[in-house]
Amino acid sequence: MSERYLYRIENEGKRPSYNVLYRMIRTLNVSADIFFYPEKRTDDTEVDHLLRMLCNADERALEVIKATATALINTAPEKQL
Known part of the structure; x- marks a missing residue:
């Protein structure tokens, strides 16, 4: 173009x-x-930003991200109710 x-x-x-x-x-x-729909208000949330980044990631990056997220979730302290 x-x-x-x-x-x-x-x-x-x-x-x-x-x-x-x-x-x-x-x-x-x-x-x-x-x-x-240009009149529609869109708020770029942190989750939306992360999803766009994931869409552009290659296979290696996705594997690293997945492993990191899994490790963070599995080692997070339990929430007190």
């Missing part, structure tokens, strides 16, 4: 094709709601 094409989308109101829009959403790792 050329810079000129992006410029035309951003500044001249050109509408991207479905494939281009799809690639932009995936590349930016954002919700499609931002484009289709």
